Amino acid sequence: xxxxxxxxxxxxxxxxxxxxxxxxxxxxxxxxxxxxxxxxxxxxxxxxxxxxxxxxxxxxxxxxxxxxxxxxxxxxxxxxxxxxxxxxxxxxxxxxxxxxxxxxxxxxxxxxxxxxxxxxxxxxxxxxxxxxxxxxxxxxxxxxxxxxxxxxxxxxxxxxxxxxxxxxxxxxxxxxxxxxxxxxxxxxxxxxxxxxxxxxxxxxxxxxxxxxxxxxxxxxxxxxxxxxxxxxxxxxxxxxxxxxxxxxxxxxxxxxxxxxxxxxxxxxxxxxxxxxxxxxxxxxxxxxxxxxxxxxxxxxx
Amino acid sequence: xxxxxxxxxxxxxxxxxxxxxxxxxxxxxxxxxxxxxxxxxxxxxxxxxxxxxxxxxxxxxxxxxxxxxxxxxxxxxxxxxxxxxxxxxxxxxxxxxxxxxxxxxxxxxxxxxxxxxxxxxxxxxxxxxxxxxxxxxxxxxxxxxxxxxxxxxxxxxxxxxxxxxxxxxxxxxxxxxxxxxxxxxxxxxxxxxxxxxxxxxxxxxxxxxxxxxxxxxxxxxxxxxxxxxxxxxxxxxxxxxxxxxxxxxxxxxxxxxxxxxxxxxxxxxxxxxxxxxxxxxxxxxxxxxxxxxxxxxxxxx
Numbered sequence: 079x080x081x082x083x084x085x086x087x088x089x090x091x092x093x094x095x096x097x098x099x100x101x102x103x104x105x106x107x108x109x110x111x112x113x114x115x116x117x118x119x120x121x122x123x124x125x126x127x128x129x130x131x132x133x134x135x136x137x138x139x140x141x142x143x144x145x146x147x148x149x150x151x152x153x154x155x156x157x158x159x160x161x162x163x164x165x166x167x168x169x170x171x172x173x174x175x176x177x178x179x180x181x182x183x184x185x186x187x188x189x190x191x192x193x194x195x196x197x198x199x200x201x202x203x204x205x206x207x208x209x210x211x212x213x214x215x216x217x218x219x220x221x222x223x224x225x226x227x228x229x230x231x232x233x234x235x236x237x238x239x240x241x242x243x244x245x246x247x248x249x250x251x252x253x254x255x256x257x258x259x260x261x262x263x264x265x266x267x268x269x270x271x272x273x274x275x276x277x278x279x280x281x282x283x284x285x286x287x288x289x290x291x292x293x294x295x296x297x298x299x300x301x302x303x304x305x306x307x308x309x310x311x312x313x314x315x316x317x318x319x320x321x322x323x324x325x326x327x328x329x330x331x332x333x334x335x336x337x338x339x340x341x342x343x344x345x346x347x348x349x350x351x352x353x354x355x356x357x358x359x360x361x362x363x364x365x366x367x368x369x370x371x372x373x374x375x376x377x378x379x
Numbered sequence: 380x381x382x383x384x385x386x387x388x389x390x391x392x393x394x395x396x397x398x399x400x401x402x403x404x405x406x407x408x409x410x411x412x413x414x415x416x417x418x419x420x421x422x423x424x425x426x427x428x429x430x431x432x433x434x435x436x437x438x439x440x441x442x443x444x445x446x447x448x449x450x451x452x453x454x455x456x457x458x459x460x461x462x463x464x465x466x467x468x469x470x471x472x473x474x475x476x477x478x479x480x481x482x483x484x485x486x487x488x489x490x491x492x493x494x495x496x497x498x499x500x501x502x503x504x505x506x507x508x509x510x511x512x513x514x515x516x517x518x519x520x521x522x523x524x525x526x527x528x529x530x531x532x533x534x535x536x537x538x539x540x541x542x543x544x545x546x547x548x549x550x551x552x553x554x555x556x557x558x559x560x561x562x563x564x565x566x567x568x569x570x571x572x573x574x575x576x577x578x579x580x581x582x583x584x585x586x587x588x589x590x591x592x593x594x595x596x597x598x599x600x601x602x603x604x605x606x607x608x609x610x611x612x613x614x615x616x617x618x619x620x621x622x623x624x625x626x627x628x629x630x631x632x633x634x635x636x637x638x639x640x641x642x643x644x645x646x647x648x649x650x651x652x653x654x655x656x657x658x659x660x661x662x663x664x665x666x667x668x669x670x671x672x673x674x675x676x677x678x679x680x
Contacts, residue, residue, distance in 0.1 A: 115450045119417065123394055149391075149392070181469075183521050220482075
């Protein structure tokens with residue numbers, strides 16, 4: 079699982095600060111999460127192949143999280159994309175994009191599907207044989223969702239030597255790694271656990287931005303391996319956080335602790351702070367394993 | 380008159396190429412012309428004071444000319460702008476911006492006026508005591524206007540020594556520079572031309588992008604000091620220019636020659652060409668005074 083931060087600052091893009099956008103590589107998927115203005119250029123800088131992006135998840139309709147979407151969709155068209163594109167986001171996102179395409183007289187030449195969200199409960203929005211994506215209802219000034227990306231339990235690992243010893247026909251190997259017991263050549267039932275070991279632990283990633291402190295999300299993101307939680311402010315500005323429905327670094331750490339996540343990544347910093355190291359220091363007082371998002375930084379898990 | 384090129388490439392923003400946007404400083408006005416994605420960051424890079432921009436002129440609703448507009452308008456709000464903002468552009472531009480502001484629940488705290496255009500004839504869209512702005516109807520795939528910015532005739536320059544010699548009361552000096560004849564202290568009528576010299580020549584700038592070759596614009600831009608004319612293609616790709624309703628460098632030069640402009644600036648290059656010097660070479664065969672737009676370049680006239 080690999081997370082590339084294209085932008086992690088709040089409010090407005092600046093010369094050195096990009097607004098929110100991330101690429102999550104998980105089980106061969108390349109999910110784009112949020113799409114602030116300039117995301118298409120950030121994708122080019124990071125040499126992300128546009129055609130690998132088939133799913134875009136938008137948290138909410140504030141500009142610093144989606145003003146780059148229509149440009150990306152248009153650029154895909156200009157590059158004669160043929161691959162389907164799925165966009166997940168709040169109700170209204172389809173109208174915004176289609177109005178602009180209509181007025182530009184430039185429909186996409188690929189299939190563009192909108193999955194508009196309006197539920198206040200966590201729901202499964204994407205699933206294939208390897209990955210599930212759920213919404214994480216957040217509490218911000220407008221309707222907002224985080225997203226939880228979960229790998230499914232993968233195949234077990236076959237101990238070929240043990241399988242041969244147990245006299246199992248190779249035709250049954252596939253069944254074994256899928257967790258089924260099988261009969262061997264002598265008609266004896268072989269416990270799959272005797273000839274296989276558990277596969278790699280499925281990983282999970284929760285993206286939570288923008289939101290004020292919201293304990294309701296703890297059960298949804300419980301035991302998640304990696305949690306990105308916004309920390310627009312420091313504790314000294316908790317009043318501003320409450321007023322604007324954002325979180326402090328301390329609050330993000332409290333959520334991480336209660337949810338027992340593996341790693342907490344902080345981001346969505348207000349540009350009022352010159353030194354983002356202070357966010358890490360503040361969060362570490364509550365929760366040990368804290369990392370700082372930075373534009374251009376890649377995390378591998 | 381000063382022209383700053385924020386971006387001059389066609390189609391899509393890239394790591395080193397910005398899409399169309401320019402700042403024209405003329406007679407203390409700071410006009411923003413077109414606003415491709417990322418324009419607000421380009422403005423920051425060029426240290427343009429946001430509050431000095433009061434008028435934005437959008438040529439047409441293709442993304443590479445206006446996808447940065449809604450972000451700029453939102454950023455102005457976040458920076459607690461109070462100055463009025465006027466946006467000129469094709470019908471539909473108001474709906475695009477207001478839909479996004481509505482869904483973000485973020486109305487501007489300053490007055491935002493839209494001047495929507497739909498005429499196919501050149502019209503005066505802005506005028507004050509120093510400057511006039513006219514549309515230049517162009518021929519592109521969708522409704523498109525260029526803009527002609529014209530300084531008005533300014534005050535004449537007073538020859539103070541001559542005025543004193545002519546025994547004119549200082550109270551009449553203002554009348555003289557405005558071109559009126561006045562009576563001197565002895566009751567004699569003094570020709571204003573005897574004590575004043577012509578003021579600086581009023582300058583004009585014509586912005587023409589995007590358009591196919593269109594001779595109809597020649598009378599509108601006749602004798603303009605500076606003409607920016609798109610040249611998406613070279614003559615070798617004239618068929619592509621015709622097909623996509625763009626111009627070649629050669630065609631831009633033909634327009635410049637017929638209109639007898641002072642300087643031709645080329646831009647809106649397709650990124651298919653590695654070396655933009657070839658555009659200049661091609662245009663110079665038809666018209667002598669050719670300059671190349673480049674992202675970040677400033678022209679002073």
